[in-house]
Amino acid sequence: MTPDRPRRIRVIGIGAGHPDQVTVEAVEALRSVDFFVTADKGGDDPLLAARQALLARHLDVVPPVVAVRDPERDRSASSTADAAGYDRVVVDWHDARAAAYEQAILEHEGDTGFLVWGDPAFYDSTIRIVEKVLARGRVDAEWDVIPGISSLQMLAARHRIVLHEIGQPILVTTGRRLREAVEAGADNVLVMLNARLDLDGLDDWQIWWGANLGTADEALVAGRVGDVLPTVLAARDEAKARAGWVMDAYLLRRS
Ligand SMILES: C[S@@+](CC[C@H](N)C(=O)[O-])C[C@H]1O[C@@H](n2cnc3c(N)ncnc32)[C@H](O)[C@@H]1O
Known part of the structure; x- marks a missing residue:
């Protein structure tokens, strides 16, 4: 002091x-x-x-x-x-x-x-x-x-991706407001604070998802939503069961 x-x-x-x-x-x-x-x-x-x-x-x-x-x-x-x-x-x-x-x-x-x-x-x-x-x-x-390293940066690093396409924007929002963003025309969205995953109707979008990033129970899934959603949901449950908690974030991109 x-x-x-x-x-x-x-x-x-x-x-x-x-x-x-x-x-x-x-x-x-x-x-x-x-x-x-x-x-x-x-x-x-x-x-x-x-x-x-x-x-x-x-x-x-x-x-x-x-x-x-x-x-x-x-x-x-x-x-x-x-x-x-x-x-x-x-x-x-x-x-x-x-x-x-x-x-x-x-x-x-x-x-x-x-x-x-x-x-x-x-x-x-x-x-x-x-x-x-x-x-x-x-x-x-x-x-x-x-400043600290955000889970969003961790998500990008773990998937080895750039969060937006060349010169394009990105929207960061919450699971609660995802629908609103999609309806407003956003096509590259980072989503945090997900009480649950509601991706109905977004089958053709690409997702890069990560849970408990940086911890021993880290889980990653990427692919077309329609193909990988069951894997994401199972990985989410599994991370929660192993760690006792789950925090996840994902990038969604319109194809
Ligand atoms: C209250 S917010 C805080 C975000 C934090 N300030 C950041 O920069 O990452 C909590 C949300 O961040 C995301 N999050 C935080 N830590 C995470 C992690 N280790 N793995 C995945 N998502 C994480 C989740 O979406 C979680 O619901």
């Missing part, structure tokens, strides 16, 4: 599952903080174990890890039925998280590290929550973001 400068909050991208897939900058940031704050999602959070393995791998002395109980999120169908309802629920949840993180930061001295899965810029709320914590006005800190 250095008392003669403002305290720091560091949002650190830690890669998507393998302790070697962090940058030198991230390791230096991990070593620079006085304590970490992470969300305690209750039960046996498998990602908590992955984070601990990462810290053990890169730090000689692991500073305190403050696990903040994640506020309950309203997942009721009535609140999240439409996009506006869903957004409202997420904003309320972020506010509750900001209050909980603020408390954890105020109760500890020195620089705070947030460990962010993959890269903080993709489907992760930590940056928004840190902004909210600072906007509340009780925590006075400088803050920075250290």
